[in-house]
Amino acid sequence: MTSATSDDLDQLLTFRIEAASWISKLGSDQWSRPYPADRLLATIEAGTVFMLRDGNRTAGTITLTSEAEEGLWSPEELREASIFVNKLTVSRDYAGEDLGGRLLEWAGDRAYQASAKWLRLDAWTNNTALQRYYLRHGFEYVRTVREGGAINGGPRVSGWLAQRPAQAAKHGFEDQTPSPQPFAG
Template sequence: MIITSAEPHEVAKLLAFREEAAGWLRDLGSDQWSRPYPADKLLATIEAGTVFMLRDGHTTAGTITLTPVAEDGLWTDLELAEPSMFINKLTVARQYSGQNLGGQLLDWAGDRAHRAGARWLRLDAWTTNEGLQQYYLSQGFTHVRTVCEGSAVNGGPRVSGWLAQRPARPAKHYFEDRTPAPARLPYAA
């Protein structure tokens, strides 16, 4: 499989991919990703070069967003002073479930973060999705804390505030990586 940067013309494909994942989560009883994701916000992250696609021929097998920018209100100033990269929107197509592609995408992200000079690979997960939290723990992440206060989109309570991290490190991910080399973090050692 090949991992590439997402392109602006793929916004509709990525939104449909997210809808598929939201439907699967809904079937499991989770309200995660129940609100539509704004296309303009997705386009901005694609144009920033932080959205990546895992491709199996012409089929999108997975996607991940990896950014040096943390979501506001989650991490402390001390934590933000540490070189880190942040994962979000990790999704694997249902037809590829059970193949550990999510784990390989996490390894790819950790390797890329390491090459950028990051000390940590960090994420925030849905606060009520205990299955997802257990998955990240099984992938070597350590729970840092859960942030529930603050406001999310539309002024509601924060729903994605289960924080976890693992060291950024070189890893074999078994993908053909066709992404540009990561930019060095400005505060990396």
């Protein structure tokens, strides 16, 4: 595992297009809109994007933040130290190797190292296959938030919420990322 750099931007945008194409063939409109390059670059510069590399190839990526998307989690839940998973993507070249599951283990381990209580995520509301995937990987369903989307307060497309306790894990990756900063408090 390495931290993403601005040199990874084009690869990450291509990676997302590849994932959107695959998801579309499964019948979901998830990620059908292009992700703004400037927003992705901002997350890279913030140090929240991580790359799983296989030599010179990118096998997967995951974004981890300590900030939740607005309107998803209750004030009480937000008082609990949490790490939020975003944009988990595995190259189709590595399909079937459970790299996504191992990336989630790595994320849970990183959350644990940061003294977080929870590893949390929101998933596409109508992508039941993805929801089942997260449940198989130890997440527990919390609720689905359907209103208050980013555009005009309309329906939320990514409001299926799940969490699992942050815990030490053996993910098998060589981690070359900086140690996470512990939560204060």
